[in-house]
Amino acid sequence: xxxxxxxxxxxxxxxxxxxxxxxxxxxxxxxxxxxxxxxxxxxxxxxxxxxxxxxxxxxxxxxxxxxxxxxxxxxxxxxxxxxxxxxxxxxxxxxxxxxxxxxxxxxxxxxxxxxxxxxxxxxxxxxxxxxxxxxxxxxxxxxxxxxxxxxxxxxxxxxxxxxxxxxxxxxxxxxxxxxxxxxxxxxxxxxxx
Numbered sequence: 678x679x680x681x682x683x684x685x686x687x688x689x690x691x692x693x694x695x696x697x698x699x700x701x702x703x704x705x706x707x708x709x710x711x712x713x714x715x716x717x718x719x720x721x722x723x724x725x726x727x728x729x730x731x732x733x734x735x736x737x738x739x740x741x742x743x744x745x746x747x748x749x750x751x752x753x754x755x756x757x758x759x760x761x762x763x764x765x766x767x768x769x770x771x772x773x774x775x776x777x778x779x780x781x782x783x784x785x786x787x788x789x790x791x792x793x794x795x796x797x798x799x800x801x802x803x804x805x806x807x808x809x810x811x812x813x814x815x816x817x818x819x820x821x822x823x824x825x826x827x828x829x830x831x832x833x834x835x836x837x838x839x840x841x842x843x844x845x846x847x848x849x850x851x852x853x854x855x856x857x858x859x860x861x862x863x864x865x866x867x868x869x870x
Contacts (some may be wrong), residue, residue: 683765683778684777688857688859688861689720689724691722691795691853691854691856691861692721692768692861693721693724693725693863694719694853695791695851695852695853695861695863696725696766696863697719697725697728698726698863699789699791699851700729700764700789700849701762701799702849702851703789703801703849703865704763704789704793705792706730707728707730707734708719708729708730708731709729709730709731709733709763709764709769710731710732710733710734710762710763710764711732711733711734711762711763711764711765711766712734712736712754712759712760712762712764712765712766712780713733713734713736713766713768714736714745714750714753714754714767714768714769715721715736715737715750715766715768715769715770716736716737716740716742716745716774717737717741717742717768718741718742718812719735719741721766721768722766722822724814734826734849735834736748736750736753737750738758748764750767750776751775751776751779754776754779754780754783755779755782755783758783759780759783759784759788760783760784760785760786761813762784763774763789764788764789764790764791765780765788765789765790766789766790766791767780767790767791767792767793768793769794769795770791770795771792771795772795773793773794774794775791775794776866778790781845781866781868784866784868785866785868786868787848787866788809788865788866788868789863789864789865789866790862790863790864790866791862791863792861792862792864793860793861793864793868794859794860794861795858804857820840825857836861840866844867844868844869845866845867846866846867846868847864847865847866847867847870848864848865848867849863849864850864851864851866
C-alpha cells in the first residue's frame with residue numbers, strides 16, 4: 678500500500694516566487710497586513726522577511742511555532758473582520774475554496790489572495806460545493822469530482838459575470854508553476870460594497 682505523507686512547503690521556491698511577483702505587480706508599498714491561514718512552520722513568509730515589513734496573524738490547527746493562533750481557518754474567517762488585511766494566504770493541503778469564499782464575505786476593497794490547491798489521488802481537482810453553488814457548476818460525475826479547469830475554460834465568461842453580480846471582481850489571476858500534486862494561485866480580488 679502506498680502511503681501519502683503531507684509535506685509542508687514541498688515546493689517553497691514556487692510559492693515564494695509567486696508571492697514576490699504578485700506583490701511587486703500589485704502593491705506600491707513594502708508594508709503589509711497578512712492573514713496566514715495555514716501557517717505550518719511559516720517558511721514561506723519567513724523567506725520573504727528581508728523584502729517586506731509585514732504584520733502577520735498566523736493560524737493553524739496544529740501550531741508549530743510560538744505566536745500561532747490554534748484554530749480552524751474557516752471558522753476564523755467567518756467570525757472576524759478581515760478588512761484590515763492586504764493579503765490572505767490560504768496554503769492548504771487540499772482545497773482552499775471554502776476559506777476563500779468565506780473570506781471574501783468580510784473583505785472590503787482590494788485584497789490579494791494566495792491559494793494552494795491540492796489534487797486528489799485521481800489527479801483531478803476536487804470542486805467543493807461552495808464553488809458549485811456560487812458559480813452554478815454542472816452536476817458532478819459519479820465519484821463526486823469534476824475537473825474545475827475544463828469547466829472554467831469553457832465557461833469563464835459566465836463565471837466572471839456571476840462573480841460581478843455578487844460584487845466580486847477578480848482583477849488579476851497569476852499561477853505559479855504547478856508542482857507535484859498542487860497548483861498555486863495569486864488573485865487580486867476587489868469587493869464592491
